[in-house]
Amino acid sequence: MAGDGLFERLKASCPAEWAAYTRHRFVRELGAGTLPQACFRHYLGQDYLFLIHFARAYALAVYKADTLEDMRRAARSVSVLLDTEMSLHVRFCAGWGMTEAEMAALPEDPATIAYTRFVLERGMAGDLLDLHTALVPCVIGYAEIGAWLAADPQTRREGNPYLPWIEMYAGEDYQEVARGAAEQLDRLLAIRGGEGRFDLLARTFRQATVAEIAFWEMGLNPAR
Structure with a gap:
């Protein structure tokens, strides 16, 4: 996602962490089709739990919003997550032999707890800009990962069980999200920001990116 907006500046503030996240071994093995299926199932189950807390974060964004438009924007995100994304995730996981009841009963992995509670804490302690800064490594990072894998000639197409996952995040619908x-981040910075805020926002962004790395690591270790 080219440009000189806040997201690109935040990403440029932690290049090593961003590369470790978006080019993680878990990601590369998805592209190669070599990721053990037990790892992917473990990731999918924890991602179900993650999405629940993601919806809570957007519900918090409704409370934190100062304008009706921001409230509506956040409420739409909550609705999409609860009414559409969760259903899509459940149907996708069914293809991997996982039921919603089974996923709902899973214990949260420490990496899931650490990441989701960090996002909620930044939203509660800070304002709407802090909350969205904690959210965008996931939202935009998955789009970047999907686009990279879809364009990479090393990505295996034939017989790759993870190709539907790649295509989902590389697809235009998710790229538009x-x-x-990114546009919302820039708009919030214009309203709530100033250069004096950048260092704290960069710290939040980096911490959320590190939490994403830990989430991939969790996926590689389903037995822990």
Whole structure:
């Protein structure tokens, strides 16, 4: 996602962490089709739990919003997550032999707890800009990962069980979601920001990116 907006500046503030996240071994093995299926199932189950807390974060964004439009924007995100994304995730997981009841009963992995509670804490302690800064490594990062894998000639197409996952995040629908998240970040900075805020925002962004790395690591270790 080219440009000189806040997202690109935040990403440029932690290049090593961003590369470790978006080019993680878990991601590369998805592209190669070599990721053990037990790892992917473990990731999918924890991602179900993650999405629940993601919806809570957007519900918090409704409370934190100062304008009716921001409230509506956040409420739409909650609705999409609860009414559409969760259903899509459940149907996708069914193809991997996982039921919603089974996923709902899973214990949260420490990496899931650490990441989701960090996002909620930044939203509660800070304002709407802090909350969205904690959210965008996930929202925009997955779009970047999907686009990279889809364009990479090393990505295996034939017989790759993870190709539908790659295509989902590389698809135009999700890419549009990511563009909207970047635009929202810039809009919030214009309203609530100033250069004096950048260092704290960069720290939040980096911590959320490190939490994403830990989430991939969790996926590689389903037995822990």
